[in-house]
Amino acid sequence: MSYLMSNYAPLNVAFVKGDGCYLTDDKGDQYLDALCGVGVTGLGHCHPEITKAIQSQAQQLLHTSNWYHIKHQETLAEALCKLAKMDNVFFANSGAEANEAAIKIARLHGHANNISTPTILTANQSFHGRTMATLSATGNAKVQAGFAPLVSEFIHVDFNSLEAIKQHEQNSNIVAIMLEPIQGESGIVIPSETYLNQVQEICQKNNWLLMLDEVQTGIGRTGKMFAHQYNGITPDVLTLAKGLGNGVPIGACLAKGAAAKLLTPGTHGSTFGGNPLACYAALSVLKVIKEDKILDNVKYMSRYIASALSKKLKHITTVKEIRIKGLMIAIELDQNCIQLLQQALDKKLLINVTGQSIRLLPPLIINQQQADTMIDIICGLINDLQAQKEQL
Numbered sequence: 313m314s315y316l317m318s319n320y321a322p323l324n325v326a327f328v329k330g331d332g333c334y335l336t337d338d339k340g341d342q343y344l345d346a347l348c349g350v351g352v353t354g355l356g357h358c359h360p361e362i363t364k365a366i367q368s369q370a371q372q373l374l375h376t377s378n379w380y381h382i383k384h385q386e387t388l389a390e391a392l393c394k395l396a397k398m399d400n401v402f403f404a405n406s407g408a409e410a411n412e413a414a415i416k417i418a419r420l421h422g423h424a425n426n427i428s429t430p431t432i433l434t435a436n437q438s439f440h441g442r443t444m445a446t447l448s449a450t451g452n453a454k455v456q457a458g459f460a461p462l463v464s465e466f467i468h469v470d471f472n473s474l475e476a477i478k479q480h481e482q483n484s485n486i487v488a489i490m491l492e493p494i495q496g497e498s499g500i501v502i503p504s505e506t507y508l509n510q511v512q513e514i515c516q517k518n519n520w521l522l523m524l525d526e527v528q529t530g531i532g533r534t535g536k537m538f539a540h541q542y543n544g545i546t547p548d549v550l551t552l553a554k555g556l557g558n559g560v561p562i563g564a565c566l567a568k569g570a571a572a573k574l575l576t577p578g579t580h581g582s583t584f585g586g587n588p589l590a591c592y593a594a595l596s597v598l599k600v601i602k603e604d605k606i607l608d609n610v611k612y613m614s615r616y617i618a619s620a621l622s623k624k625l626k627h628i629t630t631v632k633e634i635r636i637k638g639l640m641i642a643i644e645l646d647q648n649c650i651q652l653l654q655q656a657l658d659k660k661l662l663i664n665v666t667g668q669s670i671r672l673l674p675p676l677i678i679n680q681q682q683a684d685t686m687i688d689i690i691c692g693l694i695n696d697l698q699a700q701k702e703q704l
């Protein structure tokens with residue numbers, strides 16, 4: 313009997329140790345981690361520099377309160393703002409909390425403009441978190457099921473469709489649009505190259521905030537520090553989490569211009585958000601990304617994996633599409649493939665499956681030999697599926 317609530321259905325494995333791209337279970341077996349705790353441990357498990365930073369900060373000071381100045385928080389805020397061309401940051405502990413802050417900012421923006429029912433556009437098939445406001449923002453009925461009444465005033469539109477957004481331009485209650493630059497949880501859905509640029513134009517025309525949820529795409533995952541940098545734009549609000557602490561829980565909501573000044577004393581807060589430990593860990597993450605030229609590796613390995621997958625899977629009819637941006641990778645099949653989770657685990661590889669897509673979020677530090685192992689195992693599993701299909 314477990315004393316845990318039943319909201320997770322874990323695979324039958326427990327890891328006790330991590331080192332770079334590998335995890336070791338309690339039987340001593342080693343696994344290649346091509347999921348990174350769902351896009352978190354991009355710099356690998358127990359990165360020596362980050363471990364050192366955590367150790368030294370733990371010896372110094374773990375927690376005070378946001379009622380006092382926190383030096384590392386201010387240093388991290390400055391570093392993030394300079395990287396993202398933003399003005400101010402609020403620190404939280406997770407992606408959902410970072411998005412909660414964004415949603416509250418959007419509502420304040422509305423009220424500042426005398427809009428009494430501020431409404432936010434979000435996308436179908438999006439994922440923004442599991443708190444009441446963020447699951448209401450999420451465009452997925454499964455995530456919302458059982459939790460009515462939802463937080464109101466979210467309107468869901470099709471992703472990657474400007475027409476779908478333009479249909480709401482006459483709605484004077486709209487104050488913001490919140491989007492993932494690439495939809496992660498729904499299976500790495502990559503919009504057209506100019507989608508975000510055009511969404512920004514619509515936002516600017518209508519005084520809507522452009523709020524980008526980069527909880528999954530941020531911190532180097534796509535080969536740029538932030539995915540929206542491929543578009544040469546800066547949003548009004550930007551949310552981060554996952555890779556920012558490389559495993560130490562931290563979320564951040566960044567904003568620029570007037571949107572950055574809307575939270576005033578007493579309007580928002582978090583006991584743990586931005587504590588010295590989390591901020592110092594995140595500062596060491598940013599340092600490693602820069603010093604080890606991690607973004608170059610992401611771009612190089614992305615091209616390498618894309619080319620290997622397309623060569624190896626060229627004649628496999630069960631593969632419908634390969635989607636890849638940086639090290640966000642999906643292989644869409646013509647059938648549901650949930651059984652591949654266990655089959656990959658049996659071959660000592662950690663992956664994710666979303667409906668008909670295999671989803672990979674390998675470490676940003678992955679090398680060619682590790683990528684070859686990942687590709688060989690995945691292609692082997694897909695070849696088996698193809699053989700079964702041909703027997704039918």
Ligand SMILES: Cc1ncc(COP(=O)(O)O)c(C=O)c1O
Pocket residue numbers: 350406407408409411439440441442492496497525526527528529553554
């Ligand atoms: C794009 C996006 N936003 C928000 C979240 C929620 O983050 P957290 O689980 O840290 O609350 C996730 C998590 O997968 C995500 O992918």
